Every structure is written in structure tokens, then in C-alpha cells.
Amino acid sequence: MSSHLEILAILTSAVLIVWLFRRLHLPAILAYLVAGMLVGEHGLALAHEHVDYEHFAELGIVFLLFTLGLEFSLPKLMAMRHLVVAVGSLQVGISLIVFLIIALFLGQSFASSLVIGGILALSSTAIVIRQLSETGAMKRKSGQIAVAVLLFQDVAVVPLLIIIPMFAQDSDTSMIYALLFALVKGVFVVGILLSVGKWVLPRLFNLVAQVRTDELFVLTTLLVTLVASALTQWFGLSMALGAFLAGMMLGESQYKHQLEADIRPYRDILLGLFFVTVGMKLNLAVLFASPFTMFSLLIGFMLVKILVIKSLAIKAGEQTKDAWASAIMLAQMGEFGFVLIALATQVNILPPDIASLLLGVGVISMAITPYMIDHARQMGLWLSNEQPDDTQELSTLPNNNELKDHVIICGFGRIGQTVSRFLKQEAIDFVAIDIDPLRTTKAREAGENVLFGSSRQNELLEAAHLSTAKLVVIAFGQDKQSIDVIQKVRSMSPDVPILVRTRNDDQLDALQEAGANQVVPESLEGSLMLVSQVLSLTGVPFSRIMRRVQKERKNHYNHLHGFFQGEHTDMSPDAIDRIEFANAIIITDDSFCVGHSLKSLNLQSRRVNVVALRRDGVEIEEPEDDVILKVQDTLVVRGKPRRVERFERYMQEGR
Template structure:
């Protein structure tokens, strides 16, 4: 039994590796590779894995860690800043698409429970594909990019609710759907409050002790135990395990351990999530594709067309241009990874028949495979569409919202608070290009409107730094008040082999030496400099000569920093 399981697991890993390598050459998402690998080695083609259900429980933890990672990225300020596109446009899109697809599928002959799952799956789009393509095209901060991300944020929240609903929909048939939903909602609220309350008091001191141990193994193990424990709690109340992972992720997302946790669990999340999508691929009935491929293509085109039209209409209704509306619609026209997860969980819980799930999964896969090309050419498609319709006044104003990023000999500014703005003004006065990175979307929107070259992002992530062309930058200036953010950013830059000068700000004098030791070239201790400015003003009022003041201030600075590094 153990040997048989090991052989099947080895087949899964080898097939996944080969498929991802091959499909990356075609610039297709890894999700498609995992699904393809699963379909090939599954019982419907090669038969190397006879019972996909043997891996179902393990694969479900991929969804748990996906939701945990999603929780780490969520923050209330981010949601508030994007509230109009998140809760307004995003909420209306999910509701309208769910009702439209749900009604159509129900009339198709499915049960109400199956219709809810299918409609929810088709209403969601692919966060992974859209964000990756927008980042590659450097259109994350364009108007249609920001609208797309806002809608995706709400879809991610809605996905959590849909995933929680699956066990409820699979409940006792003697219980009405409304009663089951009410019971699940009550239990969900209770568990969220419980986890938040307990976690608020237990997690900070726990992670503080774990950090003091200075052991990577202990840190990773602690995170795994916490996530699995929270998942067990929600599962024991007959709710989705993913709910526990999401709530704990949101709690830890507000802590200064977030970046380390995200880095540590990434490998577990990616591997388990890959296994999850492989198990979905194993359940794809290939004969269904061969027998009904024309119908699958028609359904795929219909899905893309309906979502594009509906989302475009909603965006135009909100006041944006026709081109931006169509581009946003094309960005979000596909099904997504959460939709596939929802369909798979529906099958696992017996709510969705295998044949229906396989058909919808094939439609979703085809829409995801086409999506990168729709996103890349959305501007051309939109312009051609309006030209074909004879609307010559539908100009493309997306460029008005796009930040033109310098690509050579520029300065990268991490953080755009008071210090970052001061540095930016000095650079502008000397005609030096810069790119500022800030995580406050409200600040980004306001400062871009004032003409500053600011982008939204986490400066400690190399994906963000690469998109800001760090390889050709003259220097990086880190103005964060958070010492953890500064340390994470410096470590990422140096670990990636970049040798550009780094100037960092530190609020506490004691952090000076640590920032230098991990790779900063110059560190400005804020408290020391403030005290020296005050001291200079005091001496000036006492009528000490300017030369004496300058020499004494420099001497004091040198003595303070002599044992800690250079300034």
C-alpha cells in the first residue's frame, strides 16, 4: 500500500514538473500545466493513478494554504482605499454573474445546489493570471488594471464565502437550504470571532518566542501547526477548512512577521495547491472532451462574451471610458483557480455530479488558456471593436492613468510618506528620475494625481522591484518607518545579487548597526539627526559661532556613530 502510494506520488511530481516546464515556454499559467498533467496520468488516459480520491484530503490543504496566503495579503486600509471598485463594482459583478449563470444552469436541468456552485465558479476570475499578465505588461497601475484588481479583491472575498458554502450545500437533505445557510452563517460568525479573539492574545507572544529561538524550522513548524489547528476548528463545526486558514492569515497579515511567514509557507502552498489542481485534472473525463468539444468551445466563447459584456457595461456605468470598460471586461472574462477549487470541492462533497463538473472544468480551462492573449491584446481588441462599430470618438484614455516608469539611471524610493516626498521633491528639482513604491493605495492615487511617479506595491517583494527596473537603478532609498520592511527589502535586494547603493532610514538608534550589517550602505538614524538639529539651534540661539556649531555637531555625530558604522 505504501509502495503503491509512493509510486503514484512520484508519477504526479514527474508529470507536474514536465508539464510546467513545457507550458512555461508557451507562457501559459502553471494551473493549466497541473490540470494537463493530472488528466494524462489519471484513470481516464494513462491510469498511473487509479484512485484520485486517495490524494483528495492532502490536496484540499492546498486550498487551505491558498486562503491563508490570501489572508496575509488582505488589510483593512487596502480594502477601504479601493472600496468603490471592490465593494461597488466587484460586488455588483459577482451578484449579477452568479444570478445570470445560476439561472441558465438551473434551467439547463441541474439541482439548485449544483447551480449555485457552478454559477459561483463561473462568476469568479483568475487572480493569478490577471495579476501576472498586468504585472508583465506593467499595467497594474493603469485605470483598467486598478479596476480589475479591485474586482478581483472582492471576488477573492466572495470565493471564501462560496468555499464555506460547499459543506453546507452538501448537508442533510431534510434541512432546508435557508436553514442550513443561516446555521452556517451563525457558526461562521462565532468561529471568526473566536479565532480573532484567541489569536489576538496568543499569536503575538507565541511568534515572539518563536523568533527568539532563531530557528527556521521552529518558525515554519509553528506556522503549519497554527494553520492546521485553525482549519481543524472550522472543520469540526462542519464548515470549510479554508475559513480557518483565511482568518488566521488575516490576523498574521497585520503583524511584522507577515513577510517571513509568506516566504516560509510559499513552497508548501505552491506544492499542495499544485497537487490540488492535479487531482482536478485526474477527474477530467477526456472522452467528454472528444465527444463534446464543439459544445465546450461554444460554452467557452459564451462565458467569455457574457462576462466581458456584463463587466464592460458595469464599468461604463460607473463613469469610465468605453475603452477602459472593454479592457477591464476582457481582463476578467475567464474562470479562475478559485472556481476550479469550488467545482472540485463540490464533487468531493457529492453536491456536483462528475460529468457536469468535468464539462464545466473543461470550459473553465479553455477560458483560462485563452485569457493571457485577451489581456495582452485588450487595448487593440477594444480599439478595433469601437472602430468596427463606427464610434470614432471612443478614445483610449487609459494612458492618462498609467505611470510611465523610467527604466535607466533612476532612483527607487521605498515609501512615500513625508520623508519620501521630501526626497522626491529634491530629485525633481535636479531633474533626476525616480520611482516611488508605497503600499497605501490612497497615497498612491493622490500623489499620482499630483504628477508624482508613484506605484502601488510591497517594496520588499522582488517582483515589484523588478517591475521598477531595479537592475538599472542608480540607488535605492528606503524611507519606511517600519524597520521590518526596511530589513526585508535590503535582504531581498542583496540576496538577488544587486549591488546598487542603499540608503535607509531608521527611527531607533539601535537599529543602525543591524541595517548596515545586512547590506545598507548608508543609514540615517532619525532620532540622532533630530537631536543634532535641535542642538544646533540651541547653540545658535546662545550665539555660538557657526563654525564652532558645525564642528561640534560633526564631532558629536562621529562619536555617536563611530561604534556603529558609517553615515
């Protein structure tokens, strides 16, 4: 098969399988591994010469380490140093030694055993952090322990990437001497890169930023990453180490977020290719030939990691339930394990059958990780035989007075607290519900009526006396969770008014359909406040301004929906279904709609709205339905992008 057909096969399988896996809410990493397994020599054999792709795939690891370096910050490390040192470092060390001894006992060489120990000791930063962020568990103590351990594991990858190639060198020098020599070279390279990062790179990026050309900024980012990785490779160290150092140098700069955004598309594509090449090495025949061995290894290494992390967390002074929960979250094998497998296979340290076994175990462990993270808290409570919450007393109101005609505030962050202060000034009772235990404790110490827990729980809403409340305010601004809370509140109290805060108007209709009486989009309210100030400063009477503002709110911000798209408008699949565009349709001699009235065009059935009609240089706002369209008219409409496109085609062609 020619090379371009091989690439076509790889891309086709990757697209289809990633789409399927995302629909099933499984990590994209697993999809790339399965795609590689499908097209590889052990699958359908559609791509044979996968060695050619590995040179490109290595760049995925380079960019991954660069973004990791951007996230790595010494202040963050110092703030979490107790957990990082007491749990993270010991977890990597102890787990690695345990797995190394077991591998030696099973007949592996020292080099192979060390690699296996390093692979199994690491967990998946990508999956765990993403899952913790989505579920809101990052703020819990168990989530903080998991992040601290992952932080050290990410750093521990770097020395492993240095050590593994050394085993392949035919040299009489001892490993200790080689490591010391590598350390000296490493210190020298780090010194060079840090000096460059401190004195040269800030000036370079300042010059590039002044040009205001996105392409040049991206090219400079790529150049810095690749030069740093080439420098470390020239000194006999890992390319990934140079990329990590480059990222760390730029991590404290003002350009950090822009750099990460620029590098992400290249990282994701090349990293996907890397995992495809890893999947090509996965031999299902080896797995099916020894399923007992595979599942024994899977259960065994996960149990060892769970027990090690749990024991270390308890010794560090954490509660038993948090120790169990964080250990369960980190039981899987990580994406850097696949990096080490690929590196060790390239230098012939890891036997192919062992590599396939580890790949299979890693894929399965990562597939079950989302489920384990979702249920880690319940498992931790069950294993520790503790009460459902160490903050159970926070789930009852400080004073048990019967509340009536009060306001329930779901989410006691900055917005929720601002609402509560104004309610107190008007002597209106309120009860707040918040999922952050520290915030809840601090607020209760200050005498606030705050409950700890999720606003989606029946027990919390009952404890907040929902049945006698006069208003529910959902203040946390996350639309998906807000819809869940609205539905829960409506199921318990069909008539209570619900006011929802949202960041923009993307989910305005969905929130109202779920049962919200009023939705307050921050972006649109901010626009209204700005408009009020503009009109006031230009001399418009305050009473007229208030009437206009109230009219907009009453009409659900009708004039504020839809906008003209720009170069940087988010046109991703997720965004395209939410946003509304404004679009100007110029009517020509050949347009179908000439001589037709707006009413005859069935605007409602086509689900678009007319914003204005421009005729002879005059703009008619919200024209009447009986207006007849003429040549050279410009009709400004708004709606979902696809509906606007279909409506424009209908106006021009009549179909």
C-alpha cells in the same frame, strides 16, 4: 500499480510538464492540470486511487486560503470600497444569477446550477495579479478595477465553500434555516478565532521569535493554520474558512511577510498536488465528444462576464476604455473554480460529465488569459473607439521650446525626482518619462517637464528630443525593462551616453553589453558610501578615500563582486546564473597546481578571478601572474558558482 510508483508517476509528469509550460510562459496551474489528466484514469491510467491523494491535496487549499487571509486587509478593503461594492459584489451576484438561470434552463438541478454559477462567476486571482505585476499594468485604472473585483471574488469564495456541502446533507430543514444556523456557527467561530488572534497569537509568536529558530517558527505557523481549520471543520464548516480566518488574524501582525514566506513552499507543493487530482477527473473523451458544446460554453460565459463587468464599471463612473479593459482581464475561470468543482464532485452535486466540461473550459480560458491581459488595453481602446490615451496631452511637453544638451530621465519615481532636483539646482534642462499617469499629472501641475508613457516607445523618446540630449538616465531599477530601453535608445541614438541604475550587480554585464556606458548598482554604491564613512571615521585622509572610490567605479566595482555564501544565500536556478561567489581553495601536497604559476592555470579562459593569495599568514592582494603556487597556500577566487567549482577541481586534480 503500487502507491509509491503512482506517486513517482505523478511527480515525474508534474516536473516535466511544469518545466515545459514555464518555458512556454504558461501558468503552472495549467501544467498541474495537464499532468493530472495525463496520469489519471482518463489518461494513461498510471494513478488510479487518486482519492488517497485528495486528503493531502485539501491541505493545499487550506494553505492557499491562509495566504489569501494574510493578504486580506480591512484597511485595503475600505480604501477600495467604492469599486469593491459597486463593481465587485454586483459582478459576482449578477454573473452567478445569470449562469444559474441558464443552467436551470438547460435542465440542471438547482444545487448543480448554483455551483455552476459560482464557478463561472469567479476569475483567476493568481494569474491576473501576477500578469498585472509583471507588465506594470497594476497602476493603471483598469488594473485597479480588476484588483477590486478580484478582492471581492476572493471573499465570495468563503460562503460558497460553506453552502456547497449543505446541498449534500439529507435533512428536512430548509436551506434558509441551514444557512442561518451556519451563519450563527460562523459568527461564533469567527469570534473565538479573532479573540485568540488578538490576545493569544501575538504573545505566542513573540515567544517563538525570541527563540530565533526557523524550524520552530515554521512549525508554529503550520500548527496555527491547521488548528484553526480543524476548529471550523469541527463546527461543520469548511477547513478553508478556518485557514482564511487564521491568515486574516495574522495579516496585520509584524510577522506577516515571514509567515507567508514560511508557508509558501508547503502551499505551492500541496496546491500543485490538488490541481493534479483535479486534472485526474478531466475526461478528454467528454470534451472531444462535444467540442461545439465546450466552445459555446467558453465563448458564452466569457462574453457574459465581460458585458457584466464593463456595464458595472461604467455605472460606477469609470471610463469606457478602462471598463472594457478590466472586463477582458477578468473573463477567464479562476483557480477557486477548480476548488468548487472538486468540492461539488465529492458531495455528488455536480455530474461527472458537467465537471469534465467545466474543467476543460476552465483550462482553455486560463491558457488564453496572459494574451488577453497583454492586449486588454488595446482591445478596450478599440471597443470604446477612444484615443490611444486619455492622457495623450501628457505625451507632449508642457513647453515646446527646442531642447538641446539636456538630460532624459526614464522613470520619475523617487530616484528620478532626486536626480531632477540636483539638475535644476545646476540649471541643467531635463525631460522625464514615466508610465504612472497620476504621478505624471501631479508633476506637470508643479511645472515639471514630464511625459506620460513607456520609455520603450519611439514616439516618447522623439518627443523628449533624444537626438539632441547629452545624457540618458534610466532610473526605474528593473533590469529587464532597462535592457529594452537601452536597446531602443541605442537604435535611435548610437552615441548618447546612457547611465543605468540597478538594484545590485546581478545584471551588470548584461546592461553594459546592451549599450550602457555606466551602470550604478545601488547595493555596491551603498557599500562604497559605507566604506567611505568607515575610512573617514578611522582617520584615512579624504583625498585617499576619494581615489579608492573612484578607482572602484572605474574598474566596474571589481573588488565588490563575489561574496562568501551563507545558509540563507539564494541558490535558486534564477539566482545561481547571476551571482558570483568568493571561494577559498587550500592547496595540499596532492594538489595538481603545486609548482604551477597563476598564468599557467589559464584563469581568463576559465572565467574566474583571483582576489588574493594567503601565504605564511600574509595576504597578497591581486598577486602577479608569475607567482608559483606552493603547498599550504590559500587562493581566494571569485566567479559564477559552477565555474568556481570546475576551477577548484582543476587545481586539485588537473582536469
